[in-house]
Amino acid sequence: MAQTYELKATSRERVGKGSARALRRDKKIPAVIYGGNKDPLPIALDEKETTLTLHGGGFMTKLATIDVDGKKEVVLARDYQLDPVRDSLVHVDFLRVSAKTRLAVDVPVHFINDEQSPGIKRGGVLNVVRHTVELECPATEIPESITVDLAGVDLNGSVHISHVNLPANVTPTITDRDFTIATVAAPAGLKEELKTEGEEEEGEAE
Structure with a gap:
């Protein structure tokens, strides 16, 4: 609360x-x-x-x-x-x-364990799509923030709202899709390196 x-x-x-x-x-x-x-x-x-x-x-x-x-x-x-x-x-x-009041509130997003993200370790960049998420919750149980765990997120990986553990009685106001909160993108130089690696692997397979 x-x-x-x-x-x-x-x-x-x-x-x-x-x-x-x-x-x-x-x-x-x-x-x-x-x-x-x-x-x-x-x-x-x-x-x-x-x-x-x-x-x-x-x-x-x-x-x-x-x-x-x-x-x-x-x-x-x-x-x-x-x-x-x-x-x-x-x-x-x-x-x-009052305790019975439910409302929609923009709650800030906090990110943890970026040092455990394989994508960031390889030079990837965290691209925050949503700095806040609108949640519907009781007025007396508004989360101060929601936590996004980046552990295990690789290059070109993404974190969706379904990956976040929300408190009981708290739901996102967007319910028709599993929306993206953040991605780990490869910078231009790394993209070329990955592309070259992929082409070399295809050549070896042939």
């Missing part, structure tokens, strides 16, 4: 661009909590605390507890906006969640 974090917030009565600009001048970030069969709740977050949490990793996959004027909401960040010029955080959307 993914780790959690907590943020403090205050509710806000005024919404709109003017109110949002005023909040940002006060080093606050406008946000909203929605879902859970309740009305949307506009809130204001501390700019420094929220920005540090965003850059700490896992912002979109970790459950969060937001303390709104003493009342706590369990949520998951579903979207955020950055200023196109300054790249600063300007708005966050949070979804209320």
Whole structure:
């Protein structure tokens, strides 16, 4: 299960661009909590605390507890906006969640045992097709990452989603094919070497 974090917030009565600009001048970030069969709740977050949490990793996959004027909401960040010029955080959307909530989440892919890949040992290059995989899972059981084992993967070999051990109750959102996560490709020089070796073997066989 993914780790959690907590943020403090205050509710806000005024919404709109003017109110949002005023909040940002006060080093606050406008946000909203929605879902859970309740009305949307506009809130204001501390700019420094929220920005540090965003850059700490896992912002979109970790459950969060937001303390709104003493009342706590369990949520998951579903979207955020950055200023196109300054790249600063300007708005966050949070979804209320419970143990019964299932949702689709992009989970990062981690690779292990590259030193045990025959293809990489021979000079092959790891070609990552998917840096994240969208998974459907309970909101309280979001994996922090999925692990791809490269041991035994040779040149021109590939790793598919079926090779990954996913936790119980967790499934990929793509179900109509065994999609590729990564391949081990031979660089140009090695391709020529392999081609020459293949031709020589064919000549010997003749």
